[in-house]
Amino acid sequence: MEVSEISQRSMNIRNVYHQFEESLHGSKWSIEEDALAYLTDAGLVGRLTMDQEQRWPAGNQARHELGQKLAENIWWLHVLSERMEFDLEAELIEFLEEKEKMVP
Template sequence: MELQEVSERSAAIRKAYHELEREYHGSEWSAEEDALAFLTDAGLVGRLTMSHEGRWPSDAEDRLPSKIGECVWWLAVLADRAGLDFADCVQQFLADTEQALK
């Protein structure tokens, strides 16, 4: 899957969640709330990874692939909300890091 497709599908899913937020809470989450939700899920990836490696007791280890995917989704959403192109963000990071490691 191309990162552009990830961005487009992520935006469509986020739009659907915004509709639910308006229905249940009267307003959409802010970019800051989205960032906090991402950080929460990133923390869960840490715990689920520890569980996967036998370093943290959990019966939810099977959720690790989904949580990793959700974190990527959140990053695409956050890039979009900041007016950034997700694919460009990833490309620039990779290029900069590869150059720094030469």
């Protein structure tokens, strides 16, 4: 799947959530609220990783949850980059090219 398709699908889903937020609170979440939600999910990746490494008991579904949280974090990054008007694919390519120059 292309990065642009992932971004578009991510925003389609996020827009449905925005409608839900507006019905609950009268406004959609701000970019800052989206970033905080992303950070919460990133923290859960850490906790579920600890469970996978047998360093923290998270329960029977932890491996499945970890895979889903990893995917959700990617989803959030697409949402955040779109909302902040970054071309995530271009940024990723630039990042990788810079890192590749640093390693033998």
